[in-house]
Amino acid sequence: MDEPMHILVLEDNGADMELVKRELRKAGLGFTAQWAQDKGAFMAALGTSAPDLILADYSLPGFDGLTALTMARQRWADVPVVIVSGAIGEEVAIETLKAGATDYVLKQRLSRLGPVVRRALAEARERAEKRRAEDALRELNATLESKVAQRTAELRHRARQLQTLSLELSQAEDRERKRVAALLHEDLQQQLAGMKLHLGMLASRVKKDAPSYSMAMELDRMFKEVIEKSRSLSHDLSPAVLHMNDLAELLHWLAKRVRTQHHLTVDVDISGDATLRSEAMTMFLFRAAQELLFNVVKHARVTEAAIRVRRIGRYVCLCVSDHGRGFDPQQLKETAGFGLFSIRERVELLGGRMKIKSAEGRGSTLHIVVPDGEAAPKAARTEGWGGLD
Numbered sequence: 587m588d589e590p591m592h593i594l595v596l597e598d599n600g601a602d603m604e605l606v607k608r609e610l611r612k613a614g615l616g617f618t619a620q621w622a623q624d625k626g627a628f629m630a631a632l633g634t635s636a637p638d639l640i641l642a643d644y645s646l647p648g649f650d651g652l653t654a655l656t657m658a659r660q661r662w663a664d665v666p667v668v669i670v671s672g673a674i675g676e677e678v679a680i681e682t683l684k685a686g687a688t689d690y691v692l693k694q695r696l697s698r699l700g701p702v703v704r705r706a707l708a709e710a711r712e713r714a715e716k717r718r719a720e721d722a723l724r725e726l727n728a729t730l731e732s733k734v735a736q737r738t739a740e741l742r743h744r745a746r747q748l749q750t751l752s753l754e755l756s757q758a759e760d761r762e763r764k765r766v767a768a769l770l771h772e773d774l775q776q777q778l779a780g781m782k783l784h785l786g787m788l789a790s791r792v793k794k795d796a797p798s799y800s801m802a803m804e805l806d807r808m809f810k811e812v813i814e815k816s817r818s819l820s821h822d823l824s825p826a827v828l829h830m831n832d833l834a835e836l837l838h839w840l841a842k843r844v845r846t847q848h849h850l851t852v853d854v855d856i857s858g859d860a861t862l863r864s865e866a867m868t869m870f871l872f873r874a875a876q877e878l879l880f881n882v883v884k885h886a887r888v889t890e891a892a893i894r895v896r897r898i899g900r901y902v903c904l905c906v907s908d909h910g911r912g913f914d915p916q917q918l919k920e921t922a923g924f925g926l927f928s929i930r931e932r933v934e935l936l937g938g939r940m941k942i943k944s945a946e947g948r949g950s951t952l953h954i955v956v957p958d959g960e961a962a963p964k965a966a967r968t969e970g971w972g973g974l975d
């Protein structure tokens with residue numbers, strides 16, 4: 587047994603109204619019918635709750651099925667409307683379908699009414715279900731979009747935090763180096779110098795005792811060596827020039843030091859202003875250059891290398907190259923080295939990128955691109971690399 591449906595019937599003729607009801611009953615449809623005989627009654631009925639179905643006569647005194655159809659569509663877009671009419675021409679029938687009627691039934695063939703109503707109701711149900719599914723999908727999409735936006739904002743925030751953390755780590759590292767350097771310089775070296783002074787006094791007293799005197803002289807030589815070593819160590823840890831924020835000056839200093847300590851001649855080529863907005867970034871690039879040059883010393887088996895610094899838009903590009911032994915960058919993961927890994931990690935945290943061009947026997951070129959100031963993680967991939975290849 588079908589659920590009783592609520593039908594609004596626009597019909598001016600009482601006999602026809604009865605015929606319609608009889609046909610519906612005959613078709614086994616359970617229903618309650620609201621009868622509207624004219625425009626006023628029809629409009630009033632539309633104004634209340636939505637019927638499950640509207641049956642509308644086509645020609646009534648002072649009203650017509652087409653207008654009724656338009657009004658019904660405006661009020662209840664999903665309610666099926668079936669035109670039930672005396673003879674109407676084919677053109678009028680098509681016009682009603684175009685205007686949104688679900689179907690039409692001629693009064694002369696009212697036996698069609700049952701199947702037509704059933705189909706109209708089934709279609710309306712399908713439409714409503716589809717609409718519900720679409721609404722649910724739309725809602726889901728909106729939720730997803732807002733979740734994605736929220737996650738993106740969180741990730742951006744996290745990236746900035748990591749960036750700050752990374753710079754702070756570099757700065758903390760440098761502070762610690764300075765502290766140890768000061769300790770070496772001010773404490774240890776002064777104590778060593780004091781000890782050397784006392785040893786000199788002792789030596790002058792044992793001048794006549796040849797074995798003691800030569801032992802004192804040997805100790806004096808060893809003191810000199812230790813003092814020199816601690817001086818060099820404190821210098822390496824935190825050379826005085828590092829207090830400046832001029833990358834060019836730092837790199838020239840580094841080149842000189844690498845030449846005297848490791849016999850590697852470094853050509854430094856800097857174009858444009860090498861004063862960066864952030865001292866921490868300058869320090870980071872300096873330490874990176876130091877590691878890359880030390881790699882040349884350790885691995886490349888050459889006596890010459892080059893450092894190049896360029897500005898590309900908002901980015902600073904540091905490039906260290908040599909014509910030495912070279913290596914396969916793909917194999918890097920298998921090596922135990924930490925230098926390149928650590929540089930790459932930091933560069934990416936700072937919103938930049940590192941690129942290695944090297945092959946066995948073909949030398950190595952390492953590019954580092956970092957933003958000068960505020961970082962923009964994605965932009966580095968396009969903007970910063972443009973002028974490198």
Ligand SMILES: Nc1ncnc2c1ncn2[C@@H]1O[C@H](COP(=O)(O)OP(=O)(O)OP(=O)(O)O)[C@@H](O)[C@H]1O
Nearest residue numbers: 881882885886911912913921923924925926927950
């Ligand atoms: N300029 C270079 N020429 C030839 N090989 C290089 C060069 N730079 C790096 N490599 C190769 O890449 C590897 C990784 O370098 P990385 O700096 O990460 O580690 P490492 O220098 O071996 O050790 P660490 O830096 O931890 O002291 C090196 O072991 C070396 O094989």
Ligand SMILES: [Mg+2]
Nearest residue numbers: 881923925926
């Ligand atoms: Mg290394």
